[in-house]
Amino acid sequence: MWEVVKSVLSAFFGVQREQRRRRDFEQGKPGTFIVVGIVLAMLMVIVVMAIAIMAAG
Amino acid sequence: MRKMLVLAALMASVTGLSRAARAAGWNMPVGVTEVSRDVYGLHMVIFWICVIIGVIVFGIMFYSLFRYRRSKGAQAAHFHEHTTVEVFWTAIPLLILVAMAIPATATLKDMYDASEAELDVMVTGHQWRWHYHYMGEDITFFSNLDTPREQIDGTAEKGENYLLEVDQPLVLPVGRKVRLLMTSSDVIHSWWVPDLAVKKDAVPGFVNEAWTRIDEPGIYRGQCAELCGKDHAFMPVVVQAMEQEAFDTWLAERKQEAAAAASGVDREWKLEELVERGEKVYGSICASCHQADGQGTPPTFPALAGNQAMMDDLDWHIDVVVNGVSGSAMAAFSGTLNPVDLAAVITYERNAWGNETGDVVQPAEIQALIDP
Known part of the structure; x- marks a missing residue:
């Protein structure tokens, strides 16, 4: 699971090692990546909103 | 090295x-x-x-x-x-x-952050002039392009402030926070003065806020920054910033002028008086579409010279000028011109360019129509 999170985060950043990408495509299921991606995207929105509210307040 | x-x-x-x-x-x-x-x-x-x-x-x-x-x-x-x-x-x-x-x-x-402003000015975009209303001071006026037609047509040398000059600038005091409330009566305009770093869209049905606090007295020029039709380039913005004392004097003078203009409603006006005043109003407000010679630019802006339908039906003519024509480029002028100017311009149109109806429209008639 932690490996999936790391892969999704590096996708957010836009840089990934070739060997990890290959491993994800061979072993991982698309469903887990999609779910983790949606959850992390929502988390990022919450973090950005929190920073904006803190900066404005 | x-x-x-x-x-x-x-x-x-x-x-x-x-x-x-x-x-x-x-x-x-x-x-x-x-x-x-x-x-x-x-x-x-x-x-x-x-x-x-x-x-x-x-x-x-x-x-x-x-x-x-x-x-x-x-x-x-x-x-x-x-x-x-x-x-x-x-x-x-x-x-x-x-x-x-x-x-x-x-x-x-x-x-x-337009809060805690000391002066509020309502800025309304019109095709194609800006209108300013000093809120709470009862002062309103149009700011029309003041560049002579000859310079635009190329028959005269272009002046230093070509297309950046108006008959009445927006006058503001220096050192005070002024809130500008932007809206529009027809299409989207944008009020832009680079020296103030203010550029705000004026959108019909919405009020946008901007503010400025000018440090130095002077004249600052800008333009409409949102393509708004035929005379988009001919509706400049001019801001004149003056010291508080001079501003107060100006404000008092404008109030006197406004009172003098309003007082003319009740009396009987002569044909010549109305035609003379109407020519000025026509030149600054109507001529951009209907042309100075009344020929218009058909089919969008009909000719007024020799317009038989207009000359035959006085009530319809008044209605068109006062209430506008919905769905066309003709705006309603009841909210923007005072009854004297409305009566004057209608009288002028009925007695200029060979339209010899001899009709006189009294300001009181218009007043009764707007405010029954």
Whole structure:
């Protein structure tokens, strides 16, 4: 699971090692990546909103 | 030693160039408000960041092209990825963007904070003139283009402030926070004065806020910045900033004028008086569409000279001018012209360019129509 999170985060950043990408495509299921991606995207929105509210307040 | 000299010469030419660029008007103005100076500062900081990035990136590129050219036996490297470098060149732009966003956001927050204003002015865009209303002071007026027609047609030498001059500028006091409430009566306009760093859309049905606090007395010119139709280029913005004392005097004079204009409603006006006044109103308000000679630009703007339907039906003529024609370019003028000006312009139209009806429309009639 932690490996999936790391892969999704590096996708957010836009840089990934070739060997990890290959491993994800061979072993991982698309469903887990999609779910983790949606959850992390929502988390990022919450973090950005929190920073904006803190900066404005 | 030689390198130092080259560097010094480079620095000198860069500062000289940027000074020349500002003098030639290529750069944006520093302006006369705290916000405009902040905006200028941001613009210059970001400009220099771009220059430095450009010099580094293109420097490395051109050096590499030259140093490792094939004629010197350079061999291409074959590798697929380099995670460290990729992380590095993703993180650096991110940091630069965040570093630019912090001061930019602070300035934006400041620009949007129109609270605690000491004077409110309602700015309404019309096709094609600005209208100003000093809230709570009961002062309203149109600001019309004042460039002579001959200069526009090219038969006279163009003046210094060609298309940037108006008959009545927006007069504001210096050192006071003025809130500008922007809206429009027809299409989207945009009120823009570079020296104040104010540029705000005027949207029909919405009120947008902007504010300014001008530091120095002077005349600041701008234009409509949102394409709004035929005379978009002919509705400039002119702001005249004056000391508080002079502003108060101006305000008192305007109030007297407004009172004098309103007092004429009750009395009986003569044909000649109305025609004389109506010609001026027509020239500043109507002529941009219906033309000074009343010929219009058919089919959008019908001719008034020799318009039989108009001459035959006085009530219809009054209704069109007062209430406008829904679904056409003809606006309603009941809210923007006073009854005397409305009566004068209708009388003028019925007695100019060979329209010899002899009809006289009294201001009191119009008053009764608007305010029954």
